[in-house]
Amino acid sequence: xxxxxxxxxxxxxxxxxxxxxxxxxxxxxxxxxxxxxxxxxxxxxxxxxxxxxxxxxxxxxxxxxxxxxxxxxxxxxxxxxx
Amino acid sequence: xxxxxxxxxxxxxxxxxxxxxxxxxxxxxxxxxxxxxxxxxxxxxxxxxxxxxxxxxxxxxxxxxxxxxxxxxxxxxxxxxxxxxxxxxxxxxxxxxxxxxxxxxxxxxxxxxxxxxxxxxxxxxxxxxxxxxxxxx
Numbered sequence: 618x619x620x621x622x623x624x625x626x627x628x629x630x631x632x633x634x635x636x637x638x639x640x641x642x643x644x645x646x647x648x649x650x651x652x653x654x655x656x657x658x659x660x661x662x663x664x665x666x667x668x669x670x671x672x673x674x675x676x677x678x679x680x681x682x683x684x685x686x687x688x689x690x691x692x693x694x695x696x697x698x699x
Numbered sequence: 700x701x702x703x704x705x706x707x708x709x710x711x712x713x714x715x716x717x718x719x720x721x722x723x724x725x726x727x728x729x730x731x732x733x734x735x736x737x738x739x740x741x742x743x744x745x746x747x748x749x750x751x752x753x754x755x756x757x758x759x760x761x762x763x764x765x766x767x768x769x770x771x772x773x774x775x776x777x778x779x780x781x782x783x784x785x786x787x788x789x790x791x792x793x794x795x796x797x798x799x800x801x802x803x804x805x806x807x808x809x810x811x812x813x814x815x816x817x818x819x820x821x822x823x824x825x826x827x828x829x830x831x832x833x834x835x836x
Contacts, residue, residue: 621829627737628734628737630722631738631751632751632794633794634707636795639741640737641737641741661733663725666771686827688829689827
């Protein structure tokens with residue numbers, strides 16, 4: 618397990634018809650932070666990534682993860698570029 | 700709660716040459732269980748639990764997956780597709796190639812069969828470890 622806390626638990630292996638990893642809004646540590654365009658930390662197990670919320674369809678959140686470690690992109694987290 | 704009936708299964712069967720199945724991360728039963736439950740919650744009508752993985756024809760394709768889809772993991776696990784199927788796990792071609800869903804009707808069975816299935820662990824040479832909160836671009 619990674620020690621880095623996540624804003625949204627999701628499996629970075631996952632995808633659906635969008636081709637993007639997905640999770641459920643209610644698995645977010647703070648669902649109010651899950652907004653389209655928001656930069657958040659996602660992952661499960663040992664994997665973590667900074668990702669942008671691509672869209673929210675009902676309870677489903679799709680994200681676009683950035684390659685590379687969280688530390689490289691942490692300055693983006695908390696910002697919203699819708 | 701809105702759910703989708705089933706995941707989209709590709710019409711084309713898995714090619715015979717796609718003999719390997721790769722998934723990022725170690726085989727942690729707690730993580731596999733949580734991921735499979737999430738999948739089942741979304742696709743409840745399908746009646747199966749599932750976790751995501753990717754097909755590969757050979758080690759060169761495993762390496763290519765490590766450089767792209769699996770870059771966030773320090774390690775990945777590689778199964779022989781035939782070993783998974785012999786262990787009673789369905790390898791279902793879902794969504795976009797090379798994605799597959801490793802599926803079973805029972806959650807505990809899926810996790811047990813995955814963790815007990817013969818596999819090898821590969822170190823991902825493209826993974827960049829998180830060095831802490833101070834790195835700047």
